[in-house]
Structures are given as structure tokens and as C-alpha cells.
Amino acid sequence: MIKKLVVIGLLGTKLDHVSRRKDRWQQWRPTVAACQQPDLLVDRLELLFDRKSTSLADRVAADIESVSPETAVKLHSLVMEDPWDFEDVYATLYSFARDYPFDTDREEYLIHITTGSHVSQICLFLLTESRHFPGCLLQTSPSGRQRGHSDPAGMHRIIDLDLSRYDQLAKRFQQEHRESQSFLKAGIETRDDDFNALIQRIEQVTLATTAPILLTGPTGAGKTQLAKRIFQLKRNRGLVAGDLVEVNCATIRGDQAMSTLFGHKKGAFTGATSDRPGLLKAADGGVLFLDEIGELGLDEQAMLLRAIEEKRFLSVGSDDATASDFQLIAGTNRDLLAEVAAGTFREDLLTRINLWTFTLPGLADRRDDIDPNLDFELARFAESAGRKVSMNRESRKRFLAFAADPSTPWRGNFRDLNAAVTRMATLASGGRIGIDQVDEEIARLRRNWGIGHDGAGAREVADSHAVLAGVLQPDQIDAIDHFDRVQLAEVIRVCRRSKSLSAAGRSLFQVSRLAKQRPNDADRLRKYLQKFGLNWDAVSAARGAR
Known part of the structure; x- marks a missing residue:
């Protein structure tokens, strides 16, 4: 079955203007021209216009009937108080798209974006990209060769917003996503499939929303470093203009916590000799990272909830609310659901920050990634110490065998690995870690963890x-x-x-x-x-x- 072609477009109050001169038929008028294309048979034109332009819409419809009698023109009077008000225009066009009886099985739709204000064109683009208008874009223009009055039909171009059909664009976007994910992983070629899938989702959420993000997982799993990279990725993409403000909630208590987070007014308490804006205000326009958020008291939690929801909060000793628009990233190694049950964490705050929760696995759950992380830690040591240190093949093989053994607990996670590499590299003679340094480090780690040479004691081994x-x-x-x-x-x-x-x-x-x-x-x-x-x-x- 051949589908009918339907064009949906806005009346252009200037470009579609009908001249009263005899040569008006030689003018290029985009709405009329859309129905004059020799290789574009338009069965129906849905013409949207502001009610103030009813007479112009009638004349354009009559002209289309003259040049393209096979095209049925349906007029739709819209109410747009201000064609340059984005919210008003978008709401009006959205309502039209929502109520229009699209029939994609029988009809094909082109959305004409040549006419209307720039705001209208942007709104049509967005609504087509989101498939509220289930079609392609139609762009018309005067002929490149004859821009006068001699070519009223001009030219046209159909733009399909399904980027998957544009191989080069698709490859470019895929490459961009790969680069973003690699950035979040500090360039480490991780091998654990579950972890890579986790990073892929974090990258997607990072670029798509400013909603709170909750990072959970054991101490040393890399929550702080990931939070910093999330911020930097947003900054690189121009999604935030402010700074990253970081605070470990375990280091602040009581009045100090209130003052540190929300600021205070001069004289609010003994020792408040001047105004203090607070860290939430410092994060305005940027990202606030609250590490170990489970350590906050219930009063601070209540204040934080209001700041997240209303973008406003009260400084200590102030009657006037302070405004701050920031994205929250929270980190914790606690089970916040258990904390809610125990009455030490507010359920409403957890509900608010639990929209996007990502649990980072410990090193013992990512043994496939120990090998590439070993190279990463050696590179970090070279950067900080100013000298390159490597491992010979046998030394690397022995250390990885120990590191990947299921009985090796890695209780401190990546902090343990970093410390181990730092110690071995520091003691390496001639810039090369040998068997002696590896064996010494393995013995040290076992002592630190309180386990025997064969790994017994890391946990009770079942009979x-x-x-x-x-x-x-x-x-x-x-x-x-x-x-x-x-x-x-x-x-x-x-x-x-x-x-x-x-x-x-x-x-x-x-x-x-x-x-x-x-x-x-x-x-x-x-x-x-x-x-x-x-x-x-x-x-x-x-x-x-x-």
C-alpha cells in the first residue's frame, strides 16, 4: 500500500506573505513551494497559524489549491501569545501533536521547519526528534541558481532524525560514548563485563540529567574518584559552569556540620565573627559531592532535603533563604535502608537521592581487572615519583596469581592495591620490581590481613x-x-x-x-x-x- 504524504508546518507571516503585485506568482513562498516540488506529491497540508493571521492563511490555502489541486489543505488556528516565548510555543505545539490522530500505517509525515520564528523551528525539531511528530523534517529554500522571482518552487531537503541511518554520525556518537566511558574509568581498559556495563549506564545518566546520584560500595572501591570524574565529564561537555565542592560528612558534627554545609550569619553563635556562605552555596551552578552522607545528623538531613527539592535553604542564624542550584552526588559505604529502619537516616531523603543509585564492587569482585589496574598504579607512581618502574615477567605473574586467588581478601580494595604497588615500586632496585619485592609485599599483605600463607583465616573455610x-x-x-x-x-x-x-x-x-x-x-x-x-x-x- 502506498502511503499518503502529509506535510505539517507553520504559516510564515513574512516569507509566506502574499504580494498584491501581478508578479506574485514568481515569488518564492515556502509553504506554497512545499506543495510545488516535482518529486514530492503532497496529499495533505496541515497548516498551523496564529489566529491573528487567519486572512493570510486563507489566501495561502487558495494559492496552494491553484498550483497543487491534488493537495488538501487543513487549517489549524493556534493561540500563541508570544511566538518568541519558548515555554508557550512548545506547550502549544506539544498539545497539537498530542491530540493529532497520526496514522503511521497509512500516512507518511514531513514536518516543515522553514517558516515560523526560530523558537517555533526549535520546538518543531525537538518534538520531531522525540517522535511526538512521527516523521522527518522538511526544509525548503530558494533555488541556489536563481534567487530572484524566476523559480517559485525553489528546492527542498528531507532530514531524517534517526541518526542510526547516518553511519558516520552514528560512529562519531559511538566514539564519543567510548571516550566518555574510558574517561570515567581513568583510561583503564577494564575487563569485568558487569563493571563495564555499570560505567556505561553511569555515563548515560551523567550526560542526561542533573538529578542526584548515589554511589554506594565498600571503602576503597573508588567512589570519590568516580565522583570527581563525573563532575569533570559534565564540565568538559559544558553541562556545568560551577565548581566541584567535596566534603566528607564523617569529619563534621553538630553545629559545625550546619555551619560548614549551610553557612552562618555573623553572631549566630559564639565564635561566628563573620558571615560564612557554606559549601552548598559554594556549589551553586556546579556539583556537591557529599561523601559518607550516612554520617550526617537528622537535622542536617532535613535541611539538605529542602535544599535539594527547593534549591533554597536557611543559613544558621538567618531568616532569609539562600538560593543555590547544584547537582548532588552522594557516597556511602553504609546500608542506608538499614539506617532508615534504625531511625538514623531520613526515609524521605533516601527516596529523593535514590533515583540513580550505582553500587561499585570491591576489588575482590573484580579480579579480572587487577591486571590493567596494576599498570595504572605503576603509571601513577611514575607520575608522582618522577621515575618509571616496571615489573619483570616472573614478578608480575607471581603477584597476579596471588592477587587473583579467591582466598586473597583485598579488604581495603583499590587502596590496598595502590599501597602494595607504591611499596614495591619504592623498593625496586634499578627501576624494576623483582621476585624479592613481590614476595615481601605478599607476606606483608597477609600479615596486615591476619591470614596465613595459604590464605586460611581470611574467612572460615568449610569442611x-x-x-x-x-x-x-x-x-x-x-x-x-x-x-x-x-x-x-x-x-x-x-x-x-x-x-x-x-x-x-x-x-x-x-x-x-x-x-x-x-x-x-x-x-x-x-x-x-x-x-x-x-x-x-x-x-x-x-x-x-x-
């Missing part, structure tokens, strides 16, 4: 028999050698701590996989389990068991 009893029958266990029982039990523990068969395989074959060009860890693990009549579903069913 091998109890682990096997969860997946095998007693007679099956009895048929397995003691050596194999210990090995199989540890394999099952690793599987239960891993997110996938592949992730478990990478942990178990961390060393041997480096010697293979195309390691297939999942297949190796699958075959190992099959020897005992097991599969991934069976051993990972009780993921939280130990």
Missing part, C-alpha cells in the same frame, strides 16, 4: 566433606580419593563465589592460562566437573554457601 555433601551422594564422595576431594571442594567454593563458569575458570586457571594463546577456561572447568558427574548449575546453585 571439604560438607561442601561435597551439598552436591554429591555419600557413596559418590566415598568413591573419591581424599586428594581429589580437597581439590574438588575448593573448585566448588570458587564456583560459588564466581558470577559465571568463565569467571570461575579464569580464577582457577590463572597461571596456566597465560601460556595459552586461546585459553578456554570455561571448557576446561566444565570437563573437570563432568569427571565427577557435576555441572555448573549444580555447583553454583547455593551461590552464597561456603
Whole structure:
């Protein structure tokens, strides 16, 4: 079925003006010209006009009937008090689009954006991009060769806002997104699929909204650094003009917290010898990062809620509200839902800041990313110390084997990794970290964490028999050698701590996989389990068991 072509456009009070001279038919008038294109058969024109221009709309409709009798013209009188008022114009056009009976199965729509005020053209563009007008843009113009009165039809161009059809533009946008995500990851080529998906969503939200963002996760997971990069990405894109104001809420208490955050007036309390604007005011036009927001008292939480919702707050000792428009990024390692249940955190504040919540995993949950982060930490050391330090192959292999071992807790997360690299690099002789430095550092970390050489003590290790009893029958266990029982039990523990068969395989074959060009860890693990009549579903069913 051939679809009918429908053009929707605004009457141009100047460009569509009808001259009373005899040569008026030689004038280029965009609305009339849209119906004169030889390769554009317009079945219907939906002409929108301000009620003050009714007579002009009637004359244009009559002229279209003369030059294009196959085009039916429908006139729509709109009420726009000020054609340069964006809110008024957008609301009027939005209402028209919402009420119009679009039939995309039978009709094709072109939105004519040549006429009307610049504000009207922008609104039509936005409403078409958002698919409130389900069509393409139509742009008409005088002929490039004959701009006088000799070519009344002029030229036209159809613009499809579906950017996926424009390969070069699509590639450019994809590249821009990749660069933004890499920036948020400090340029580290992370390998953990879940973490990469998390960063992709954070990048999307960062560029699309000024709503509060809540970053949760254990201490040392990188919340502060990510908050700084979120701000810098917004600044690079021109989305914020103000500064990043950062405060650790665990360092402020009582009156000091109120004064630090919201400011105070001179004489508000003993020692208030001058006015203080406060950090919320300093963040006006920028980003406020409240790290460890769960440490705030209930009074500060109430004040913060008002500041987020109303963009206004009262300084200590002031009767006049202070205005500040900022985006909030909050960080915490606490379970705020549990804090609400305990009565130490306001439920209404959590609801307000919980719109976009992102939980950063600890280093122990991102063991695939230890390798690239090791390079990142070495580069950071070189920048701060002014000298480059590397690791020989054997040293790197030994450290990564220890770092990726499931029994290595990494309790301080990336802070532990940074400290470990800093110590090894500082002690490296000749700018190269050797086996001695690695072994010394591994022993130091184990002592710091209070664990033995084999990792025992990081957590209570379940009895091998109890682990096997969860997946095998007693007679099956009895048929397995003691050596194999210990090995199989540890394999099952690793599987239960891993997110996938592949992730478990990478942990178990961390060393041997480096010697293979195309390691297939999942297949190796699958075959190992099959020897005992097991599969991934069976051993990972009780993921939280130990």
C-alpha cells in the first residue's frame, strides 16, 4: 500500500506573505513551494497559524489549491501569545501533536521547519526528534541558481532524525560514548563485563540529567574518584559552569556540620565573627559531592532535603533563604535502608537521592581487572615519583596469581592495591620490581590481613566433606580419593563465589592460562566437573554457601 504524504508546518507571516503585485506568482513562498516540488506529491497540508493571521492563511490555502489541486489543505488556528516565548510555543505545539490522530500505517509525515520564528523551528525539531511528530523534517529554500522571482518552487531537503541511518554520525556518537566511558574509568581498559556495563549506564545518566546520584560500595572501591570524574565529564561537555565542592560528612558534627554545609550569619553563635556562605552555596551552578552522607545528623538531613527539592535553604542564624542550584552526588559505604529502619537516616531523603543509585564492587569482585589496574598504579607512581618502574615477567605473574586467588581478601580494595604497588615500586632496585619485592609485599599483605600463607583465616573455610555433601551422594564422595576431594571442594567454593563458569575458570586457571594463546577456561572447568558427574548449575546453585 502506498502511503499518503502529509506535510505539517507553520504559516510564515513574512516569507509566506502574499504580494498584491501581478508578479506574485514568481515569488518564492515556502509553504506554497512545499506543495510545488516535482518529486514530492503532497496529499495533505496541515497548516498551523496564529489566529491573528487567519486572512493570510486563507489566501495561502487558495494559492496552494491553484498550483497543487491534488493537495488538501487543513487549517489549524493556534493561540500563541508570544511566538518568541519558548515555554508557550512548545506547550502549544506539544498539545497539537498530542491530540493529532497520526496514522503511521497509512500516512507518511514531513514536518516543515522553514517558516515560523526560530523558537517555533526549535520546538518543531525537538518534538520531531522525540517522535511526538512521527516523521522527518522538511526544509525548503530558494533555488541556489536563481534567487530572484524566476523559480517559485525553489528546492527542498528531507532530514531524517534517526541518526542510526547516518553511519558516520552514528560512529562519531559511538566514539564519543567510548571516550566518555574510558574517561570515567581513568583510561583503564577494564575487563569485568558487569563493571563495564555499570560505567556505561553511569555515563548515560551523567550526560542526561542533573538529578542526584548515589554511589554506594565498600571503602576503597573508588567512589570519590568516580565522583570527581563525573563532575569533570559534565564540565568538559559544558553541562556545568560551577565548581566541584567535596566534603566528607564523617569529619563534621553538630553545629559545625550546619555551619560548614549551610553557612552562618555573623553572631549566630559564639565564635561566628563573620558571615560564612557554606559549601552548598559554594556549589551553586556546579556539583556537591557529599561523601559518607550516612554520617550526617537528622537535622542536617532535613535541611539538605529542602535544599535539594527547593534549591533554597536557611543559613544558621538567618531568616532569609539562600538560593543555590547544584547537582548532588552522594557516597556511602553504609546500608542506608538499614539506617532508615534504625531511625538514623531520613526515609524521605533516601527516596529523593535514590533515583540513580550505582553500587561499585570491591576489588575482590573484580579480579579480572587487577591486571590493567596494576599498570595504572605503576603509571601513577611514575607520575608522582618522577621515575618509571616496571615489573619483570616472573614478578608480575607471581603477584597476579596471588592477587587473583579467591582466598586473597583485598579488604581495603583499590587502596590496598595502590599501597602494595607504591611499596614495591619504592623498593625496586634499578627501576624494576623483582621476585624479592613481590614476595615481601605478599607476606606483608597477609600479615596486615591476619591470614596465613595459604590464605586460611581470611574467612572460615568449610569442611571439604560438607561442601561435597551439598552436591554429591555419600557413596559418590566415598568413591573419591581424599586428594581429589580437597581439590574438588575448593573448585566448588570458587564456583560459588564466581558470577559465571568463565569467571570461575579464569580464577582457577590463572597461571596456566597465560601460556595459552586461546585459553578456554570455561571448557576446561566444565570437563573437570563432568569427571565427577557435576555441572555448573549444580555447583553454583547455593551461590552464597561456603
